[in-house]
Amino acid sequence: MMRIGVIGTGTIGTLLVDALIKSKAAKPHAISVMNRTKAKAEALAKKHPRLSVCESPIDILRRTDLIFLCVKPNQFFPLLRPLRHAWQPSQLAISVTSPITIKQLETYVPCPVARVIPSIVNQSLSGSTLVTFGTHMTDLQKSRLWAVLAQFSNPIEIDEASVRAASDIASCGPAFITYLLRKMIDGAVTTTPLSHKQATQLTTEMIEGLGNVFQEKLYTLEELQNKVTVKGGITGAGLNALENAFHDAFENLFRATQEKFVEDQKKVRESFEQEES
Ligand SMILES: NC(=O)c1ccc[n+]([C@@H]2O[C@H](COP(=O)([O-])OP(=O)(O)OC[C@H]3O[C@@H](n4cnc5c(N)ncnc54)[C@H](OP(=O)(O)O)[C@@H]3O)[C@@H](O)[C@H]2O)c1
Numbered sequence: 001m002m003r004i005g006v007i008g009t010g011t012i013g014t015l016l017v018d019a020l021i022k023s024k025a026a027k028p029h030a031i032s033v034m035n036r037t038k039a040k041a042e043a044l045a046k047k048h049p050r051l052s053v054c055e056s057p058i059d060i061l062r063r064t065d066l067i068f069l070c071v072k073p074n075q076f077f078p079l080l081r082p083l084r085h086a087w088q089p090s091q092l093a094i095s096v097t098s099p100i101t102i103k104q105l106e107t108y109v110p111c112p113v114a115r116v117i118p119s120i121v122n123q124s125l126s127g128s129t130l131v132t133f134g135t136h137m138t139d140l141q142k143s144r145l146w147a148v149l150a151q152f153s154n155p156i157e158i159d160e161a162s163v164r165a166a167s168d169i170a171s172c173g174p175a176f177i178t179y180l181l182r183k184m185i186d187g188a189v190t191t192t193p194l195s196h197k198q199a200t201q202l203t204t205e206m207i208e209g210l211g212n213v214f215q216e217k218l219y220t221l222e223e224l225q226n227k228v229t230v231k232g233g234i235t236g237a238g239l240n241a242l243e244n245a246f247h248d249a250f251e252n253l254f255r256a257t258q259e260k261f262v263e264d265q266k267k268v269r270e271s272f273e274q275e276e277s
Helices: 011-022 038-047 059-063 073-083 102-108 120-124 139-148 160-170 174-193 196-215 221-228 235-246 249-276
Strands: 005-008 031-032 067-068 092-095 113-117 128-133 154-157
Touching: 005 235, 011 031, 011 038, 011 120, 031 038, 031 059, 059 073, 067 073, 067 139, 073 174, 073 249, 092 139, 102 113, 102 249, 113 139, 113 160, 128 139, 128 160, 154 221, 160 174, 160 249, 174 196, 235 249
Parallel strands: 005 031, 005 067, 067 092, 092 113, 128 154
Antiparallel strands: 113 128
């Protein structure tokens, strides 16, 4: 039985534990968690009886084989420094954060490493997880990790150069699309007699149905847009208005996330060099 450890039970650590258990990828008794503020880990154990709550990261390393490191980028090196000599060669350390490179992890963690970027949609056992394998992973470790992730997501291998853009779509995308949906609701409410409640219900049911249409592979994105857009019709008029407002919105979005990514990587590099010296 593979024993899974989760260090950091904030948003992503909790999401991973919930998805592992819901998908039956792991039983609660095979999962050990710890969090800096212990109450958070205990709350998770209340939700999943038989989940073990550990006192320290070292405890997690003593008890588990596959260890998800679910802390923020600036919390990584302070967490990893005291663990340097605690890892076993058979263990796998998995980072969930994009600005820390595999190379940086490999210089800091003596066992094989990988990176997995989850998405909030994994909670409903759907969507992608973005996987970057470390250079020291064995084929068995790769296939084991893949099999675990495949229980609650569609794992996709992503190289270092594409990890930010891929994360923008797979992991930040739910927030971006939700923002657009909320804008649609606000627009309807301020310019038409539709109530906020009605607009919200119609919007959430529409997006749920849209997800189902794509899940059933009924149309490609382009086919769907063409099906709904009658030439010279009302949808076309709406799309023209959108094109005027949004024609370069996503280019700007990807530029903005790349800029923030470079800034985050610089901060990580500085803290990494500080830790090294
Ligand atoms: N949020 C997303 O949708 C998303 C998606 C993909 C990837 N990620 C990545 O996931 C990582 C975590 O993000 P998050 O949103 O889950 O952040 P979060 O909610 O702030 O969770 C981080 C958790 O780590 C705990 N922690 C910090 N240092 C620790 C230590 N030394 N030992 C044990 N626990 C420690 C914190 O404990 P306290 O309770 O004491 O603060 C907190 O509960 C980030 O690196 C982010 O890039 C996030």
